[in-house]
Amino acid sequence: MPKRIIPVSSGKGGVGKTTVATNFALSLSRFAPTILVDLDTGTSSVRNSIGVPVANDLYHFFRKGRRLDECVTSLPDSWDPDGLYRGFGFVAGPLHLIEEVTNFGPEKKARLCDAINELPADYVVLDMKAGLDANVVDFLPWSNSGILVFTPHLPSATLAASDIVKAILFRKLRIVFSPSSPFYTQVKDPRTTTLLVNDLLDEVEDVYEPGLPNLDAFLVDLAAALGDHPVLEQVARTVEHFRVHYVLNSFNGVDEAFDTAVKPFVENLVRTVSERMTLTNLGWVVRSDEIHQGNCRKRPVLLAPPDGRPAARPTRGERELDALIRETTGLTADPRPRKPVSPVPVRPDPESALARELDALNRMYHRRGNRDDPRDNFDYLTARALHLLDRARPSEFGTARLVGPAEILRSFFPGGAARPSR
Numbered sequence: 001m002p003k004r005i006i007p008v009s010s011g012k013g014g015v016g017k018t019t020v021a022t023n024f025a026l027s028l029s030r031f032a033p034t035i036l037v038d039l040d041t042g043t044s045s046v047r048n049s050i051g052v053p054v055a056n057d058l059y060h061f062f063r064k065g066r067r068l069d070e071c072v073t074s075l076p077d078s079w080d081p082d083g084l085y086r087g088f089g090f091v092a093g094p095l096h097l098i099e100e101v102t103n104f105g106p107e108k109k110a111r112l113c114d115a116i117n118e119l120p121a122d123y124v125v126l127d128m129k130a131g132l133d134a135n136v137v138d139f140l141p142w143s144n145s146g147i148l149v150f151t152p153h154l155p156s157a158t159l160a161a162s163d164i165v166k167a168i169l170f171r172k173l174r175i176v177f178s179p180s181s182p183f184y185t186q187v188k189d190p191r192t193t194t195l196l197v198n199d200l201l202d203e204v205e206d207v208y209e210p211g212l213p214n215l216d217a218f219l220v221d222l223a224a225a226l227g228d229h230p231v232l233e234q235v236a237r238t239v240e241h242f243r244v245h246y247v248l249n250s251f252n253g254v255d256e257a258f259d260t261a262v263k264p265f266v267e268n269l270v271r272t273v274s275e276r277m278t279l280t281n282l283g284w285v286v287r288s289d290e291i292h293q294g295n296c297r298k299r300p301v302l303l304a305p306p307d308g309r310p311a312a313r314p315t316r317g318e319r320e321l322d323a324l325i326r327e328t329t330g331l332t333a334d335p336r337p338r339k340p341v342s343p344v345p346v347r348p349d350p351e352s353a354l355a356r357e358l359d360a361l362n363r364m365y366h367r368r369g370n371r372d373d374p375r376d377n378f379d380y381l382t383a384r385a386l387h388l389l390d391r392a393r394p395s396e397f398g399t400a401r402l403v404g405p406a407e408i409l410r411s412f413f414p415g416g417a418a419r420p421s422r
């Protein structure tokens with residue numbers, strides 16, 4: 001059973017989800033067994049970016065009765081001669097568009113979610129399709145964003161990424177306040193309250209409706225209508241504790257990325273969702289020919305054969321940072337380029353999480369002068385993610401399980417049995 005499922009989504013297409021998801025999963029697999037699942041079932045993104053033979057894929061899961069773990073493809077030795085990625089596997093989407101496998105309904109979705117929840121890996125990374133429909137949002141965690149990818153080169157993708165946050169929160173609120181929710185057994189006038197709450201939700205969701213701009217305003221109106229009800233506090237906590245994690249792809253420098261991507265992203269979130277969420281930038285990936293050529297050759301950049309670069313010597317900054325870390329935390333940052341000590345995945349060590357993160361940032365920053373190296377970017381992103389996986393609560397980053405509406409309702413109303421929908 002996975003310790004954590006981490007979806008990579010973007011709302012908008014073509015911003016680098018598959019590139020980030022694939023290389024991130026590869027990078028994670030050096031620390032613990034990791035499976036990448038292609039949920040972009042229409043275009044087989046992952047199988048197009050990793051060109052190894054696939055025996056079983058989602059078609060075999062849905063049509064041929066294979067278990068999902070039987071549909072995991074590993075890398076052949078020729079792709080991984082040093083055995084660095086032995087902990088990696090992927091579940092490919094179907095070869096061609098097959099309507100019932102591509103656009104599966106609720107029953108198939110529930111079956112796939114259950115199977116993902118049982119995959120034999122510590123980490124499961126989901127490569128999502130573009131869009132905000134239920135076949136995307138139902139696979140996302142409901143207490144945080146998973147990893148959102150957007151790029152300074154496509155401003156509309158920035159807005160789409162923040163719309164995902166809104167979609168996740170609304171999915172949860174729609175379930176909590178659905179007509180069949182036990183919530184209405186706890187109020188005086190269930191019929192009027194159902195109408196009122198859902199009208200308010202419609203109003204916030206409707207961006208053309210200026211009356212209720214975001215969830216903060218919704219909570220104020222809900223409090224005015226319901227008075228002091230425990231569900232209000234729970235809903236407020238849902239919004240307040242929501243964590244947003246993002247990666248900037250095709251990064252073009254701090255100032256440009258801030259002005260054209262980060263700032264509009266945050267502004268849109270505040271305007272349409274809430275100003276109370278916590279945002280984390282997990283890192284960036286530079287625009288790189290190596291990445292693009294790797295994708296075109298169906299061999300991700302992290303699996304490219306070594307290019308014979310000389311090992312970088314530690315710089316003065318690296319040595320100083322190492323001394324600082326030793327002094328302040330008792331930990332050591334290793335300024336040498338990463339060479340995994342063991343080809344077998346090593347479990348993340350919480351004690352060195354911070355040092356690992358600083359070490360990766362340090363190398364990424366100092367090497368930028370000569371040449372932007374996407375490998376450093378993925379090292380840093382992975383170190384940041386491992387830090388969260390080690391330290392944060394499971395609800396803060398990704399999800400321990402993909403859950404359906406019934407489970408979400410139970411978490412809100414542990415004692416209440418749902419009444420049938422009207």
Ligand SMILES: Nc1ncnc2c1ncn2[C@@H]1O[C@H](COP(=O)(O)OP(=O)(O)OP(=O)(O)O)[C@@H](O)[C@H]1O
Nearest residue numbers: 013014015016017018019130250286287288292295
């Ligand atoms: N950092 C990068 N540097 C150079 N090219 C990149 C980078 N990231 C992505 N690309 C290129 O951009 C294109 C889209 O990337 P990718 O397929 O990863 O995006 P996506 O969001 O998964 O797209 P889709 O929505 O179609 O699934 C590909 O041609 C890829 O090679």
Ligand SMILES: [Mg+2]
Nearest residue numbers: 017018040045
């Ligand atoms: Mg893709």
